[in-house]
Amino acid sequence: MIQFILLISRQGKTRLKKWFVPCPERDQFRTIKEVSSLILSRSPKVCNFLEWRDYKLCYKRYASLFFIACVEGNDNELLALETVHHFVECLDRYFGNVCELDLIFNFHKAYYILDEILISGELQESSKRAVLHHISEQDAMMQENEQAKRKG
Amino acid sequence: MKNVKAAMRGAQETLGFDSPSYMKGLQVFIADIRNCQTKEQEQQRVEKELSKIRLKFANPKSLSGYDKKKYVWKLLYAYMLGYEIDFGHFQAVELCSASKFSEKTAGYLATSLLLADNNDMVRMIVNSVKTDMASGNEHMAALALNTVANIGGPEFADNLFADISKMLLSQSALSPYIKRKACICLLRLYRKENDGLQPEVWQKKLATMFLERDIGLLTSASGFMLGILEMGKFPVQAWAEVVPPVCECLAGLVQGDCPEYYEYYRVPAPWLQTKLLRILQFFPVVMFDAELLHRLNVMLQTILAKPSSQRSPAPPPGPGKKRSKVDAERQNRSNAEHAILFEAMNLMIHLEDTADPETMRTAAGLLGIFLSSTDPNIRYLGLETMARLATNLSTHEYLDRYKNQILDKMHETDISIRRQALNLLYALCRPENWQQIVDELLEILGASDTLLQEELVLKIAILAEKNAPNFGWYVDVPPLLGIILGLGVGGVRSQVVFKMLESAPDAVADDVWYRVVQVVTGFEDGLAESEKHGLQRHAASKAYQNLTSQRAPHDTLLRLGAYLMGEFGHLLPQSVMPRAKFEALHRHFQRGSQQTKAIVLLACVKLLNANDALKGDVVSFLKEIQD
Numbered sequence: 001m002i003q004f005i006l007l008i009s010r011q012g013k014t015r016l017k018k019w020f021v022p023c024p025e026r027d028q029f030r031t032i033k034e035v036s037s038l039i040l041s042r043s044p045k046v047c048n049f050l051e052w053r054d055y056k057l058c059y060k061r062y063a064s065l066f067f068i069a070c071v072e073g074n075d076n077e078l079l080a081l082e083t084v085h086h087f088v089e090c091l092d093r094y095f096g097n098v099c100e101l102d103l104i105f106n107f108h109k110a111y112y113i114l115d116e117i118l119i120s121g122e123l124q125e126s127s128k129r130a131v132l133h134h135i136s137e138q139d140a141m142m143q144e145n146e147q148a149k150r151k152g
Numbered sequence: 153m154k155n156v157k158a159a160m161r162g163a164q165e166t167l168g169f170d171s172p173s174y175m176k177g178l179q180v181f182i183a184d185i186r187n188c189q190t191k192e193q194e195q196q197r198v199e200k201e202l203s204k205i206r207l208k209f210a211n212p213k214s215l216s217g218y219d220k221k222k223y224v225w226k227l228l229y230a231y232m233l234g235y236e237i238d239f240g241h242f243q244a245v246e247l248c249s250a251s252k253f254s255e256k257t258a259g260y261l262a263t264s265l266l267l268a269d270n271n272d273m274v275r276m277i278v279n280s281v282k283t284d285m286a287s288g289n290e291h292m293a294a295l296a297l298n299t300v301a302n303i304g305g306p307e308f309a310d311n312l313f314a315d316i317s318k319m320l321l322s323q324s325a326l327s328p329y330i331k332r333k334a335c336i337c338l339l340r341l342y343r344k345e346n347d348g349l350q351p352e353v354w355q356k357k358l359a360t361m362f363l364e365r366d367i368g369l370l371t372s373a374s375g376f377m378l379g380i381l382e383m384g385k386f387p388v389q390a391w392a393e394v395v396p397p398v399c400e401c402l403a404g405l406v407q408g409d410c411p412e413y414y415e416y417y418r419v420p421a422p423w424l425q426t427k428l429l430r431i432l433q434f435f436p437v438v439m440f441d442a443e444l445l446h447r448l449n450v451m452l453q454t455i456l457a458k459p460s461s462q463r464s465p466a467p468p469p470g471p472g473k474k475r476s477k478v479d480a481e482r483q484n485r486s487n488a489e490h491a492i493l494f495e496a497m498n499l500m501i502h503l504e505d506t507a508d509p510e511t512m513r514t515a516a517g518l519l520g521i522f523l524s525s526t527d528p529n530i531r532y533l534g535l536e537t538m539a540r541l542a543t544n545l546s547t548h549e550y551l552d553r554y555k556n557q558i559l560d561k562m563h564e565t566d567i568s569i570r571r572q573a574l575n576l577l578y579a580l581c582r583p584e585n586w587q588q589i590v591d592e593l594l595e596i597l598g599a600s601d602t603l604l605q606e607e608l609v610l611k612i613a614i615l616a617e618k619n620a621p622n623f624g625w626y627v628d629v630p631p632l633l634g635i636i637l638g639l640g641v642g643g644v645r646s647q648v649v650f651k652m653l654e655s656a657p658d659a660v661a662d663d664v665w666y667r668v669v670q671v672v673t674g675f676e677d678g679l680a681e682s683e684k685h686g687l688q689r690h691a692a693s694k695a696y697q698n699l700t701s702q703r704a705p706h707d708t709l710l711r712l713g714a715y716l717m718g719e720f721g722h723l724l725p726q727s728v729m730p731r732a733k734f735e736a737l738h739r740h741f742q743r744g745s746q747q748t749k750a751i752v753l754l755a756c757v758k759l760l761n762a763n764d765a766l767k768g769d770v771v772s773f774l775k776e777i778q779d
Contacts, residue, residue, distance in 0.1 A: 022269035046566035047528035078491035
C-alpha cells in the first residue's frame, strides 16, 4: 500500500501531503525534508524510482510540481506512477487545465478528489469518469447547503 | 496566462458564483501567506492567525458551523505547510457530527489529517461514523468510510469490523460505490486487528465476489484478499475456493473483456489485473490442478507474447523539448502494459517448473531487450525482475549472455539502476563463474562512488566467503578493500560475516566465525593497540545490536555474538547498562544448542567479571539452570 503522498514544488514547498499510516507531525516534517532533497537533486534523465529506507519512492514531475508516492517493497512501481498520473488527470479535468496555483488556493478540493481515488493507500477507483461524477455530486450537496444558508 | 486564469477564478468566487465550499477568509489567509517575502514573515502571519483561532475556539458558544469549518481549514493549511497544530481537535470532531455536508466533510478530513495517531480523539468520532454509515445518504456514508479507511485503528476495528462486514455480507442494496469503500475499510481494519475475521464466512463470500462484474468492486475485493493472504494468519489452503474465480476473472481481462470506462489508455483494468496476478502467487503450485495450470500458462503466454509495438514506450523527448500529447499517452499505456507484464513474470517465476519453458524463454528474451530500453524505468524493473528470475538456476543458461550488458549498467549515472545491476550480478554468481564476476566488480569498485562502494564491498566479500575454497584469496584482497573503507582487515571481515549471518546464516561454517574471533581478538599481526581496541569495540557493538534487535537469531550468530559480548562487552559505551548486556544474552539462552548454551553461559560469567553489579542476576541465572 502507499504509505504517503506528497506534492512538492521545485522550491521544496509542500502543496499537499497525506499519510496513510500514523506518523507524528515532527516525523512528517523530517521525512518531507529528506525526501524532497533526495528527489529534487535527481537528474531528469534517470528512472522514477528511488530506494529510501525500507520503501521505494515513485515520483513524477508535472510542470512545477513533484508528485511523490512512497510504496512498500512488494508494490507495483509502474502502477504507483500511474496512480499518481490518474490523480493528476482527475485534478486536470476538475479544474480545467490545472496549475500549481489552483492547488494552492483549492487545496481542500484537492484533498476531496484524493479521497475519491486513494483511501488507506489503496486505489479505489480507476475510472476518471466515476471519480468526477462522485465529486460533482459532492459539490452539489455542498451547494445545497450554501443556498439554504443564504436563504435562512 | 495561468495567473490571469487563477485570478479570474478568484474574482468569480468573491462574487459568489457557483463555488461550493468557498470560504473567503481562507482564500485571504492563503493569499497573505503567498505574499510573505521571507520565512519569518510567513511564521508571523501564521502565528497571528493561529492565536486568533485559539481565542475563537476558547469561546465555543459564539461559533457558527460555518466559522468552525473555516477555521479548521485554516488550521489544515498551516498543518500542510509544516506547522505543528496542537489544538482544534475538538472542533474537528464536532464538525463530524454536523448536519451540513460541507461542515461534515471538513470535520472528517481534518480528523484524518490531524488526528490519525491520537486514539482518544479518534474514539470520539466512532459514533458519528456509525450514524453516517447507516444514514442511507450515500455521500455521508462515503465520508465515514473514507475516514475509517484512512485512519482506522484498533479502536475502530473493535467497533466497526462487524458493522462494515454486514455491508458486504448481507443482501443489502448498497451500491458498488459504497461496497467498494467498505472492502478497503475491512482491509485496513484487518491489518490493524485481525481477530474479527471469520474465515468460514469470508471464504464463500470472497469466492462469490470474484464473480462480480463491477471492476471497482473487484479491485477492492482483490485488495482485501491480498491483505488476508499477506497477513498469513490462516493456512493458504483455506482460501483455495477463490482460485478458480480469480483465474476466470483474470482470463477475461487478458482477453480484453472490460467496459470502456475502466480501460486505462486502452489497457483493461491494469490495477485489477496486477492484483489478480499477485493473489495467485500466494498459493503454492501444488495446489493448482493440471487444468488450472494449463489456463495460467496460456494466459501468461498471451501476456508475454503481445506484440511489443503495442506496449513500447515513447521515445524520450529531445533536449529542452516537451513531449507531445500522443507520446505522453503512449508512455502511460506503456507503463500500464509493463506493470502487468512484470507482474505476470513474477507469477511465472512462482510457477517454477510447471511454467511452460517456452514462456520462460520468452520472458528471458524480453528482459534482455529491456536492458537497453530507452525508458530508464523499464531498465530498472528489467534488472530487478531478472534478478528474481535468476533465483531459478536453470534460467542462467538464458541469462548469462546478458552479463556484459548488465556490467555496462553499473556505469549508469542513475544510482537506482546501478544498485539493481549489482544485485543482479550477485544473483547470477555460481561456483563456476563467481571469480570472474568478482574480478569485474573489483574493477568497478576502484572507479565507484561512495554511494555504492559499501554495498559493492560487502557483496564482493560475501561472494568470496561463500565461494572461496580457502582463505588465501581473501587475505590477498582485503588490504585493498580495507584501505578504501578505512575499516581495516578485521573490520571488513567481521562486517561481512555479520552480513552473511543476516542473509545466509547456514553458509557461515564454524571456522569462518572462529576466524573472525581470531582477527578481532588480535592474533592478527600488524594492528596497533588503538586499532585493535577500535575493532573490538566495533565487533562488540555489532554483536549487541544484533542480539537485541533480533527475536530469534540464528544459532551461529548467537555463538559469535555471545563470544564477542563476553570478551569485549566491557568496551561498549557507558550508555549501555550492564544489565542490558546481560539481558541481551540471557533472553536467547534457552533457544541455543548445547554448544551455544555453553558459550552464552561463559559470556555471562565474563560480563560479571567485568562488572560486579551483575552478581545478583548472574547468580540467579546459574541457579536456574542448575536444576
